[in-house]
Amino acid sequence: MSSERPWLNKYPAGVPAEIDVEQYRSIVSVLETAIKRYRDKPAFSNFGKTLTYGEIDDLSTQFAAYLLHTLKLKKGDRVALMMPNVLQYPIAIFGVLRAGLTVVNTNPMYTARELKHQLTDSGASAIVVLDNFADTVASVVGETSIKQVITTGVGDLLGFPKGPLINFVLKYVKKQVPDADLPGSIRFSEALSAGRGKSVPDVDISPGDIAFLQYTGGTTGVAKGAMLTHRNLVANMLQASVWLGQNVKHGEETIITALPLYHIFALTANCLVFMQFGGCNHLITNPRDMKGFVKELRSTSFSSITGVNTLFNGLLNTPGFDKIDFSNLHLSLGGGMAVQRAVAERWKAVTGCTLIEAYGLTETSPAACMNPMNLEDFNGAIGLPIPSTEACIKGDDGAMMPVDEVGELCIRGPQVMKGYWNRPEETAKAIDSDGWLHTGDMAKMDADGFFYIVDRKKDMILVSGFNVYPNEIEDVIAQMPEVLEVAAVGVPDEKSGEAVKVVIVKKDPGLTADKVKSFCRNELTGYKQPRFVEFRTELPKTNVGKILRRELRESSKED
Known part of the structure; x- marks a missing residue:
């Protein structure tokens, strides 16, 4: 078996070749297990306010009850979320999933044209939007299937006086909240009040139900919705958990979540994986403000951070970053784009922590390959296929390529999406009859089973x-x-x-x-x-x- 999968010989001690995908029936089962186990532990923090697992339980239940009782949404209906990293985001995600509905993650920076396409394509019934972006929703909502708009401000869950003060400054001082005409919209806090005290009926969520419609960037034309099922995400969460789990302290981890939760990398690697560990996601609302970001890091004791190459490079080039206390940092995970050697080497020199490169796609929920956690130094590889995952290199004729030959990287495993929403032809192009997902990335595999991305086929x-x-x-x-x-x-x-x-x-x-x-x-x-x-x-x-x-x-x- 290992001759076909040479990477198994390079697995770190304690990492199994396969995971048990049946361990949890849905993401909701994972959430409910974490709530029981870590009820009083911090789950999410933002702007100095922390919510425990117990509070996430109560608030997401209230939101689920509002969606089912007040909006009368039915199993499988879609709810769009259009926010940066604020406390309302995880509450909304878990509320939507607990109600048996599907989350449509929406980039707040979308133009009206892009937003209209995504709302129309997904057929979303409701949208939760941060006030800063509500004017974009207002400009297109009449041409979509949205029945209810739910608005919220950055400070809405931060308590008095900080919350109202932040909202005031954003609107009247920084002028970051344009006026939006949305008759009939309600506030997120009102939605929670409407659901308070109401029970959420037992919704039967099966592993094959769609948890997220995750739209791919659309760099090659119109954005497509990848159908990610509960099984896809539970599988990927378990795959990543056993890979990272050797040096994780359950109930004690704090991960810096600077990549937005609407992006599949942060959604799975930070929100879901660290939920299973009973960790706390420290949400960074505006990572582009590098000075503010570094200030936040200086006042936080964190053990893990994920990011893309440009984020790590930006931090390294921001004054004060090298003065941060990195003594607890044991996991730095880079993905989303190639990590550059110069950045990785400088990261290790400044933080003392190896920047581990991983590889994934929206279509693989996202993790497919990761470097071993015990890697001493940056090696330029995207790593080894993670448990229950197969990878191969195929030539233009579809034949498997030998070791060290460049071809298209293909992935097969339980984390591979169900397909593209309402696009059977596109799905057939992406996933072949043997179940291999064609990634569009040019890569090669060495004799040990390490994979190296050479580049995007299109680039x-x-x-x-x-x-x-x-x-x-x-x-x-x-x-x-x-x-x-x-x-x-x-x-x-x-x-x-x-x-x-x-x-x-x-x-x-x-x-x-x-x-x-x-x-x-x-x-x-x-x-x-x-x-x-x-x-x-x-x-x-x-x-x-x-x-x-x-x-x-x-x-x-x-x-």
């Missing part, structure tokens, strides 16, 4: 017939101390088909294009070297911090 640059992978170029240039951030893209070229262009944000104002090219001449073979170097003050990114190479490619065509 690959073709120079005179040679494949050039942007990740490699970016990794090299990120080693230059004068560079803050870098992205590499292909631009059309008459002679070679495409040429490499790099877009750089400088750390040192004295950096020149010639210096970048000269550095690359020593590090990269001829066809990989950047022909064009552009400097910008910032790179376009998704709300989670992934660099949008597509936008850079498009703007380069217009130049």
Whole structure:
């Protein structure tokens, strides 16, 4: 068996080859077990306010009762959530799930067009939205199936006087809350009051029921809703838990949750996995305010943190970060985009904690591969397939590729989505007849079963017939101390088909294009070297911090 799955020989001691997917029937069973076990322990904290597992139990029950009794929603109905990381988010998630409904996670930064597509496509019946983004909802709600809008403010659950003060400052001082005309909308606190004292009927939630409609970024056209079932997420939570569990202290962990809970990485790795551990999610509402973020970290004793490369890089380049007490930090997990060696090495030097790279997709709930937790140093791999997961590399003809050959990474396991919502053709393209999910990522596997991402299939640059992978170029240039951030893209070229262009944000104002090219001449073979170097003050990114190479490619065509 291990010859087919060589990675099993490299599993850390105590990590099983398989998990028992039947251990919990649904995410609600996991929640209820955690509530019984850790009732008085802190579950979520934000702006100095902490809710225990018992309080999450009471509040999510109230919200579930409101959805079922007042709104009269039926099992399987969809409820959209449009908020950053605030205490209302986990209450809403667990309330929706306890009512047997489906969560539609919605990016608060969506434009009216993007929001309308997602609400229409999902057929959501209700939406919970933070006041700051309610004007976007107001502009499209009439063209959707939404029957009830529930609004809330950042400070609504923070108590007096802090809560009202924060709401006042955001609206009248910082002017971050535009007026929104939403007749018939109600406040989140009113919804909780309406559900208080009412019992939630026993809803039979089966493992195959859809827990989340998780929309993929839509970087290649219109966003699609991945149907993630209770079984998918329970499986992934158990897979990640046994992988991380060797050095976790149950009921004592605090994880920094800076990536938004509407993103699958934070949703599973932070919210669900640490719920099973009885940990506390310390919610960061605005991680883009790096100075505020570092200040928050200085006053928090935390044991774990997850993020994307740009988040770790941003923290490392914020004054005061190196003065934080990292003595309790034992888990730093990077995913969502490639972790750059320069960032990982600097993270280890500053925090004393290895930055462990993991790999996943929305379609895999998300974790598929992770590096062993006992990894001493960054190794450039995305790790080993986690328990009950198979991975392979396939060529364009669908045949399995040998060790060290580059092809498309394919994943099979209980965490692979049910399919795309109302898109059978897209589902058939993504999941083949043998159950393999085709990721669209170019990768290779070494003899030990470690997988390495080479790049996104769509981002690959073709120079005179040679494949050039942007990740490699970016990794090299990120080693230059004068560079803050870098992205590499292909631009059309008459002679070679495409040429490499790099877009750089400088750390040192004295950096020149010639210096970048000269550095690359020593590090990269001829066809990989950047022909064009552009400097910008910032790179376009998704709300989670992934660099949008597509936008850079498009703007380069217009130049």
